[in-house]
Amino acid sequence: MNPLLMSLLIVVGLTLFGRTMYHKILLLMALEPTDRANHIKERIKNLVIIAFGQKRLVGRQKERASGLMHALIFWGFCVLLIRSLNIYGEGFVKGCHLPFLGDNFILGYFYIALKDIMEAIVLAAVCYAGYRRLLLKPERLHNTWEAYLVLGMIGILMISDLLYDGARYNLIMLHNNPEQLHFFNNPQYGCEFLWTPFSVVAGTLISWMSADTINIIMVGMFWLHVITQLTFLNLLPLGKHFHVITALPNVFLKSLGYPHEKTELLDLEDESVWEDESLGINHIHQLNWKQGLDLYTCTECGRCKEVCPAYTTDKPLNLHDFNDKLKSELSDNADNIIKRAELSAGIKLDGDPEQIDKIKAEMMELNSEKQLIGDVIAEDTLWACTTCRACEEVCPVTIEHIPRIMAMRQGQTLMAGVYPQELNTALKGLERNGNPWGIGYDQRADWADGLDVKKMADDADVDYLLWVGCAGSFDDRAKKVSVSLIKILQKAGVNFAILGKEEKCTGDFARRAGNEMLYQMTAQENIETLNNYKVKKIIAACPHCLNTLKHEYPQMGGNYEVIHHTEFIEQLIKTGKITLNKSFQGSLTYHDPCYLGRYNSVYDQPRSILQSMSKDGLKELDRHGRESFCCGAGGGRMWMEETIGKRINLERAEEIVEQKASNVAVGCPFCLTMLEDGMKDLGKEEEIKTLDIAELVADNMA
16 A cells, blocks of 8 residues: 555546546537437447447457457456456555455455456457457558557556466465455455456466565556556547547437438528538538547547448548548647637627627638648548448447538538539539439429329329439439339339429439538428428338438428338238239349438348249348448439549449349449449349349239
8 A cells, every 4th residue: 555656646647637638628619519418318228239239349240350359358448447446445445445346245256256357358359459460460450559559558457467466366375465465255255366267377477486576566566557557548538549438428429310410401591601611511620529529539440441432442532541630630720729619609798790700800810721621631532432321330439421521512512612523414404404314304204104103283192102213204224113113003002193393303412412502492392392292101212312301301391201112012012912923033132222221221121022032032242231332323423423443333243243143133223323334344234134123023023
C-alpha cells in the first residue's frame, strides 16, 4: 500500500484524461445538433447485441477468427474492469475488493477464476493479433506504430497482473507470507490459488528466486500495471483507439428505424441558408455531432473499403482515408469551430440586426481555409460512391458513411453548382418530362396498351396502386418485367391500377445526385397526386422507388404502405392466389439489390419464391445477403459512365460466371440492366440469362 503514490498517479492520470476528453466533447457540442435520445429500450438492445455481443465481428463468417480475437480482447477488458478497481483500492486498503466479491462469497471465487482465465485468453489473442499484423498482413489492415504500441501495452497489462498474482502465490505458499499479504482462503471454497491456474503458472516461472526478489517483482508489477493502465487511458483519445471509449456510445446512438440518418429535407425557401452556405455540408463545421462522433470512433479496421464496390474496382474512394481526412480537418479547425458555436449562440441572444451581421461576418472568417470538396475530399472520390451501404453493414461500430456523402453532394450541387456534367441530360429529362430518360411523359403508359390495365384517373376504387417506375415505363428491357408483373396480378385477381402519365419519377436519382430542389419539386407533385386519389397501398417493382416512397416521402407528408413486388408475390403464393410449378430447370442464383436488401431488409422473400419454382434449388453467390456486391447503378451512378478503374457491373458479372449458374434472378430494373450489360461484355449473355423474379414467376405459374 502507498496511498500517497496511488493518489498522485490517479489525480495526474485522470486530470490529463479529463482535460483531453473535455476538449473532445466540447468540439462535438459545437457541431450541428441532431436528435438521438429516443427509443431507449431499442438502443439498449443494440448496445447489448452489437457492442457487448460484438455481433458484427463474431457474426461475420469471412473473418470469424480475427473477429473472435477482437471480441475476446474486448470481453476480457470488460471482465478486468473489476480487477482494475480492486487494484486501485489496494493502493489504499490491503485486500480491497468490491462488495460481494470477497472471500466470503462464492461469487468472489468465481470472479478471480474468470479473471485469471480471461487474462490468459487476452494475452493469447494479443499474440495472435501481432502474428496477423507482422506475418499474415491482411490487405485491409493499416500497420501503424500505434497498433503495435497498443498491442504491447495490452500485453504488458496482462503479463504484469499475472506476475503480480504469481509473485503473491510464491510469497504466500512458498515463503510463509512474510509480507502478511491478503489472500482468499475460505474453509468452504479453499485457497484462491486453487482457482487461478494461470497465475500459479506465472508464479512457477519465478519460483526459483529469493523471497526478497519475488517481493520486488510483486511491487514492480503492481505499479507497472497501474502506470501502464493510466498511460493507456491517456493515449486512447489521441489516436484510432479512441474507439475503445466511443464505440459503446456510438452504437447506442445509431440510427433507428432506417439503416442510417435520413437525408435532411432542406428548407430551400429560407434565404439565410443560401447566404451562410448551410445547404448540405460545405464546410467541416457543418457536420452534426453524431457525424463527428462517427469520425472519433473509426477503428481504421479497413472492413469498409474491403467491401466497397468503388474501392474494389480501383475507384478513388477509400473510406478509411475519407474518414481520416475529415477527422484531421475537424481536429485542425477545432478551436475555430468552438468559437463559431459560441458566436452562433450570441446571435440567438442578440436582437440588434447590425450586431447580428457583425457576428455573422466574424463567423465566416472562422471557416476553414480549405475547400471541403477539392482540398480535403477529391471530387472524384465524392461521386464514386454508389450508396450501396456495404460499408455500413460491416462496420463493427455502426459508423454511418452515406449521410455525410449525400450531404456533401447536396452542398456541391446546390451551393457550388459543381457536379458531374454527364448528369445534366438525365436531370433535364427529369425536370422536363418527369423521367431521366427524357421521353415524353405522355408515353409513360404506352407499355400497357392492350393489357387491360386500369388507370387511377378512370377508376381509383382499387386496393393497390402499382408504381411502375421510370425504368418499367420507358426502358425496353424493364417493360417486359412490367408486363410479367401485370400477368401475375391479374392471375391472382388483385384489384389494382396505375397512374399512367400522372406518375413521375420519385426523385430518387435527383436526391442521390444532391439536387434537393429537383427532388422536392418532383416528390411534391407525386404526393399531391397520390393524396388526391387517397392512395394507401403501393406495390413497387423498383427498390429505389420503394425506398423513396416508403422512407423519404413521409418527410413531405406522403405516408403510404409500400411493398416490393417480390414481397407481394410471395404473399400471393402463400395465400394460394397463385401457384407455381416446380418446373424451372437449370442452375439459378440470386443477386441482392442494395436498396432492397441493405436498405429494406428484404432477403428471404425473393429466395422463397425462387426455391418454390426451381428443380435444382438456389446457388448462393459468394457475396450475398447483407454482404451482396453492388451492381454499380445506385447513388445516381446509373446515369454516369465509369471512366476510372474496372466497371463494377463487370466485377459482379464475373462472380456470377464463376458460380457456374445458367440463370441469375434480380428484383431491380437497374440491376437487370447492369448485369445484362456485364454478361454482354463477357460474351456470356447467351449462356447466362438475367431475369427479374416477376418474369420467372409469370413463366412458371400453374
